[in-house]
Amino acid sequence: VQLVESGGGLVQAGGSLRLSCATSGRPSSWLNMAWFRQAPGKEQEFVAAITYDSSDTRYADSLKVRFTISRDNAKNTAYLHMNSLKFEDTAVYYCAAAVRSGGTASSPRAYEYWGQGTQVTVSA
Numbered sequence: 633v634q635l636v637e638s639g640g641g642l643v644q645a646g647g648s649l650r651l652s653c654a655t656s657g658r659p660s661s662w663l664n665m666a667w668f669r670q671a672p673g674k675e676q677e678f679v680a681a682i683t684y685d686s687s688d689t690r691y692a693d694s695l696k697v698r699f700t701i702s703r704d705n706a707k708n709t710a711y712l713h714m715n716s717l718k719f720e721d722t723a724v725y726y727c728a729a730a731v732r733s734g735g736t737a738s739s740p741r742a743y744e745y746w747g748q749g750t751q752v753t754v755s756a
Contacts, residue, residue: 633657633745635727640750643717647754651712653727660708661685666743667701669723669752679725680712682738690736719756721727724749734749735747 637649638739640678653700655663657660680701681690710727726741750756 633663633729633731635729635747636746637725637727637747637750640725640752642753642755643719644755645719646751647684647717648713648715649717651714651725651750651752653710655708655729656711658731659702659705660710661705662731663745664732664734664736665701665703665710666726666728666737667710668740670749671720671723675720676726676736676740677723678740681738682710683735684732688736690738692738693752711713714752715720717752717754719754722724722752722754724751 634656636654667679668676669678679686682701697717700713726749727747729745730743734742
């Protein structure tokens with residue numbers, strides 16, 4: 633399974649971005665998906681997760697008001713919609729996947745496959 637993130641960039645505080653994670657190698661409908669992020673000098677942080685059939689989602693408590701995870705299995709793509717971005721959202725955002733295991737797990741150990749990451753920079 634290969635994961636490729638896109639959609640990162642530089643945005644002003646208060647703005648929005650949509651990250652995409654394109655999957656290949658296995659049908660997207662086989663994969664539970666998640667987003668993590670890592671800011672400079674900080675630990676990797678769980679952002680959101682979604683089951684293979686979109687039946688369940690999970691969010692980091694501090695982000696669930698502003699972030700939304702979704703997917704389109706017909707396009708083999710998962711998304712992270714980020715609104716009202718703050719300076720502290722600046723990080724490298726990683727897409728992760730597991731083959732129908734772990735549900736909406738928040739631990740990175742639950743995910744077998746990872747993308748290369750996409751940089752999100754929010755200017756204050």
